[in-house]
Amino acid sequence: MQANTTRGFLWSDVETRTLLNIWGEQDIQAALDGNFRNSFVYRDVSRRLAATGFDRTPEQCRVRIKSLKRQYLLAKEGNLRNNGQYHKICKFYDAMERILSNRPALDPRELMDGGGGAAEEAGDGLEEDGEDAQDGYSESMGECLYPAESEVKLEYPNVPIPVPVKVTVGSHSSTVRPHHSGQSAGGLPVRTPKRPRKRRSTFPMERLMEQFLQQSAQAEDAFYRVEEQRLAAEDGRREAEHARELHMLQMLGQMFSAVSSAATPTKAAPPPRPPVISSASLSHHLGPSGHARRPSPLTDCPGQQSRPQSTDPQTLGISGGGARGPELEPSRGGGGHYGSPGWGAGSLVFERYYSLGSSAHRGMDDDLPSLVKSIVPPLTSKKHKGQDGRIGIIGGCQEYVKRAVLNTEPLSGPRCDSYTGAPYFAAISALKVGADLSHVFCTKDAATVIKSYSPELIVHPVLDSPHAVEEIEKWLPRLHGLVVGPGLGREDLLLKNAKEVIERSKARDIPIVIDADGLWLVTQQPSVIQGYPKGILTPNIMEFTRLYEALHHEPMNSTDLKSSVLQLSGALGNLTLVLKGEQDLITDGSKVYSCSVEGSGRRCGGQGDLLSGSMGVLAHWAHSASTAGRIRGLNPSVVAAFGACSLTRQCNSQAFQRHRRSTTTSDMIQEIGTAFRKLFES
Numbered sequence: 001m002q003a004n005t006t007r008g009f010l011w012s013d014v015e016t017r018t019l020l021n022i023w024g025e026q027d028i029q030a031a032l033d034g035n036f037r038n039s040f041v042y043r044d045v046s047r048r049l050a051a052t053g054f055d056r057t058p059e060q061c062r063v064r065i066k067s068l069k070r071q072y073l074l075a076k077e078g079n080l081r082n083n084g085q086y087h088k089i090c091k092f093y094d095a096m097e098r099i100l101s102n103r104p105a106l107d108p109r110e111l112m113d114g115g116g117g118a119a120e121e122a123g124d125g126l127e128e129d130g131e132d133a134q135d136g137y138s139e140s141m142g143e144c145l146y147p148a149e150s151e152v153k154l155e156y157p158n159v160p161i162p163v164p165v166k167v168t169v170g171s172h173s174s175t176v177r178p179h180h181s182g183q184s185a186g187g188l189p190v191r192t193p194k195r196p197r198k199r200r201s202t203f204p205m206e207r208l209m210e211q212f213l214q215q216s217a218q219a220e221d222a223f224y225r226v227e228e229q230r231l232a233a234e235d236g237r238r239e240a241e242h243a244r245e246l247h248m249l250q251m252l253g254q255m256f257s258a259v260s261s262a263a264t265p266t267k268a269a270p271p272p273r274p275p276v277i278s279s280a281s282l283s284h285h286l287g288p289s290g291h292a293r294r295p296s297p298l299t300d301c302p303g304q305q306s307r308p309q310s311t312d313p314q315t316l317g318i319s320g321g322g323a324r325g326p327e328l329e330p331s332r333g334g335g336g337h338y339g340s341p342g343w344g345a346g347s348l349v350f351e352r353y354y355s356l357g358s359s360a361h362r363g364m365d366d367d368l369p370s371l372v373k374s375i376v377p378p379l380t381s382k383k384h385k386g387q388d389g390r391i392g393i394i395g396g397c398q399e400y401v402k403r404a405v406l407n408t409e410p411l412s413g414p415r416c417d418s419y420t421g422a423p424y425f426a427a428i429s430a431l432k433v434g435a436d437l438s439h440v441f442c443t444k445d446a447a448t449v450i451k452s453y454s455p456e457l458i459v460h461p462v463l464d465s466p467h468a469v470e471e472i473e474k475w476l477p478r479l480h481g482l483v484v485g486p487g488l489g490r491e492d493l494l495l496k497n498a499k500e501v502i503e504r505s506k507a508r509d510i511p512i513v514i515d516a517d518g519l520w521l522v523t524q525q526p527s528v529i530q531g532y533p534k535g536i537l538t539p540n541i542m543e544f545t546r547l548y549e550a551l552h553h554e555p556m557n558s559t560d561l562k563s564s565v566l567q568l569s570g571a572l573g574n575l576t577l578v579l580k581g582e583q584d585l586i587t588d589g590s591k592v593y594s595c596s597v598e599g600s601g602r603r604c605g606g607q608g609d610l611l612s613g614s615m616g617v618l619a620h621w622a623h624s625a626s627t628a629g630r631i632r633g634l635n636p637s638v639v640a641a642f643g644a645c646s647l648t649r650q651c652n653s654q655a656f657q658r659h660r661r662s663t664t665t666s667d668m669i670q671e672i673g674t675a676f677r678k679l680f681e682s
C-alpha cells in the first residue's frame with residue numbers, strides 16, 4: 001500500500017495526481033457527466049483513492065476536484081496558454097485538459113454552487129482545502145470569488161447522457177431523485193440535468209484585471225501620498241536647519257558688530273553731512289530737461305517740467321532711439337555715487353553686498369540669495385492653474401493728449417501718453433518668471449495693441465472706462481499680486497483710477513509693486529501707499545529724487561544714497577524701496593541691502609518693466625512663504641525685491657553676451673528662464 005503522504009488537509013502532488021487518475025477514469029467521467037447529484041460518484045472515487053493508500057472523504061475529493069476545475073478554467077479561459085502562464089494558475093493543467101477534453105462541456109454549477117446537491121448530500125460537510133485556500137478560492141462558501149460580469153461560454157447537454165459503466169451505488173442512492181424515469185444501460189439512474197440556474201458565473205479574467213488595475217492605482221496613490229509626506233518632512237527639516245544657521249549667523253553678526261563698535265567708538269558718531277544736490281541739479285547733470293524749482297507733493301508736478309523731451313537722447317521716444325551721448329555715460333547710475341566708498345559708514349546702516357549667486361555674497365546675517373531660492377514654489381503635478389500666481393498689471397495707454405496742468409507751471413507742449421510696450425514687458429516677464437496668469441488692465445485703445453504682442457496675456461480694456469474701478473475690482477479677489485504704473489501715463493483720469501485700485505487692493509492685502517507712472521502718483525499723493533507692508537516702490541534715480549523731495553521738502557543728498565533710501569523709506573512708513581542703478585539699493589527702513597549682480601553697460605528702455613513684472617510674482621511667493629513660516633526675521637518684500645533685481649541684472653548680462661550693443665528688453669526677456677534657473681534653481 002502506498003504511503004499516505006497527506007498532511008492535514010493539504011494535498012500533495014502525488015496524491016492529487018492519483019486523484020486525477022481516478023477521477024479521469026472513463027466510468028467516473030461518464031457517471032459525472034451531466035449529473036449534478038454526484039455524491040455517489042465521489043464516494044467511489046474516495047474508495048478507489050483509499051485503495052492506493054490515500055485516505056480522503058468523498059467530500060474532500062469533490063472539493064479538490066472542483067478546485068482543480070476552477071484553476072483549469074481560469075487558465076484556459078484567461079488565454080494564458082500562449083504566454084506560458086497557465087501552469088502557474090493550474091499546476092495540473094495538462095492532466096485536466098486530457099480528461100476534460102473528452103467531456104462535452106464543463107459544468108459551471110460544479111464550480112459555482114458547491115456542486116449542486118452534492119453539498120447537501122455529503123454527510124461530512126465541507127472541509128477547507130488547504131491548497132484551495134492558497135489559490136484564493138473560497139471553497140467553504142461554495143462560491144467562485146469572481147462576480148458575474150461576463151458569461152462563461154459553457155454548454156449543457158440537452159438530453160441525459162447514458163452512463164455506460166457500473167458505479168457502485170451506496171446506501172444514499174435512494175436519495176437521488178431523477179427527473180426522468182429512464183435507466184441507463186448499466187442500470188444507473190440517468191438524470192436530466194436541471195434547467196440551468198440563473199448564471200452567477202461569469203468570466204473572471206476581466207474582473208481580475210479590473211481588480212488588479214484598481215489595486216495598482218491605489219498603490220500608486222498611496223506611494224505618492226507617502227512621497228509627498230516625505231518631501232514635506234524634508235522641507236521642514238531643511239527649513240529648520242536653515243533657520244538655525246540663520247540664527248547662529250545673526251548672533252555672530254551681533255557679536256562682531258559689538259566687538260567692532262567697542263574697538264572703534266568714533267564710528268558710532270553720525271557721518272558728516274554730505275554735500276547736497278537737488279533734483280534740479282541732477283536733472284541738469286543728466287540732460288536738458290532739468291528744473292531748479294523745489295516741488296511740493298500736493299501742488300507741484302516736478303517731473304512734468306523735467307519730462308523727457310524729444311531732444312533727450314535717453315528718452316524712449318521713437319526719435320530718441322539712438323545711442324546715449326557719451327557724455328551721459330558716467331552720470332547714469334549716479335556718476336559713481338553708488339560705488340562711492342563714502343557710503344559705508346554710519347551705525348544705523350548695515351550694508352550687505354551681494355553679487356552673482358549665493359556663494360559670492362558677502363552678507364553676514366541674511367542670506368538673501370538662499371532666501372529667494374526658498375520662496376520659489378516647487379513645480380509639481382498636483383497643482384492647478386493659477387496656484388503659482390495670478391498677477392495684474394495696471395498700465396498701458398495709447399492716446400495723444402493735451403495734458404491738463406496740475407500745477408501753476410505752463411505746459412510745454414503736447415505729450416504722447418502712448419505706452420503699450422511697458423505693460424507688455426511687465427506682464428510677459430511675470431509669466432516667464434513663473435506666474436500662471438498675467439492680466440493687463442489698460443485703456444481701450446491700448447488693449448488690441450498689447451494683445452497683439454502676445455496671446456498669452458489676458459487683456460482688459462477697462463482703465464479708461466466710466467466704471468474702471470468696479471471693473472478691475474471684480475478681478476482683485478483672483479489676483480495674487482499687482483504691478484501699478486508701467487505705461488500708465490499721467491492722465492488725471494487714469495491716475496485717479498489707479499489710485500482707487502491701489503486702495504482697494506490694499507484692503508485685500510494684495511502685494512503691490514509701484515513703478516514708473518505709478519511713482520508719479522505716489523509723488524503727488526504719498527498716502528496712497530504709505531505704511532503698507534506689502535507695498536514696494538521701484539524708482540530709478542529720477543523717480544527717487546522726485547519722491548524724496550516731495551516727502552522731505554528739501555533737496556536730496558545724492559552722495560549718500562544709502563542714507564537717502566533709508567530716510568525715504570522711513571518717511572513712507574517703512575515701505576520697501578528699490579533704488580535702481582549701478583547697484584540696486586533695497587531697504588525697508590532698517591537696513592540697506594545692495595544687489596550688485598553683474599549686468600552690462602546696456603541700458604535699453606523697458607528693463608524696469610521686466611523688474612517690476614517679475615517682482616510682482618516674487619512678492620506673492622515671498623509673502624506666501626512668510627505666511628507659511630518659511631521666511632522668518634526678514635521682510636518678505638525685501639526678499640522679493642532682491643530676487644527680482646538679481647534676475648533682471650542676470651538677464652541683462654546674459655542678453656548682452658549674445659547681442660552686445662543691440663540688446664533690447666525683448667532679448668532680456670528671452671533670458672529669464674535660464675537666468676532664473678542659474679540663480680535660484682541651481
Ligand SMILES: NC(=O)C1=CN([C@@H]2O[C@H](COP(=O)(O)OP(=O)(O)OC[C@H]3O[C@@H](n4cnc5c(N)ncnc54)[C@H](O)[C@@H]3O)[C@@H](O)[C@H]2O)[C@@H](O)CC1
Nearest residue numbers: 308314333419420421422486487488516540541542605606
Ligand atoms: N516700451 C515702452 O512702452 C516703455 C514705456 N515706458 C514707460 O514710459 C513712461 C515714462 O517712463 P520714463 O522712465 O521715461 O520716466 P520719466 O518720464 O520720468 O523720465 C525719466 C527721465 O530720467 C532719465 N533717467 C532714468 N534713469 C536715469 C538714471 N539712472 N540716470 C539719469 N537719468 C535717468 C530718463 O532717461 C528720462 O529722461 C512710463 O510709463 C514707463 O513705464 C518705459 O517703461 C520704457 C519702455
Ligand SMILES: Nc1ncnc2c1ncn2[C@@H]1O[C@H](COP(=O)(O)OP(=O)(O)OP(=O)(O)O)[C@@H](O)[C@H]1O
Nearest residue numbers: 333540580581582584599605606607608609611648
Ligand atoms: N548702471 C547699471 N548697471 C547695472 N544694472 C543697472 C544699472 N542701472 C539699472 N540697472 C538695472 O536695470 C534694471 C532697470 O533699471 P532702470 O534704471 O533701467 O529702470 P527704469 O528706468 O525704470 O526702466 P524703464 O526703461 O523700464 O522705465 C534694474 O533692475 C537695475 O538693476
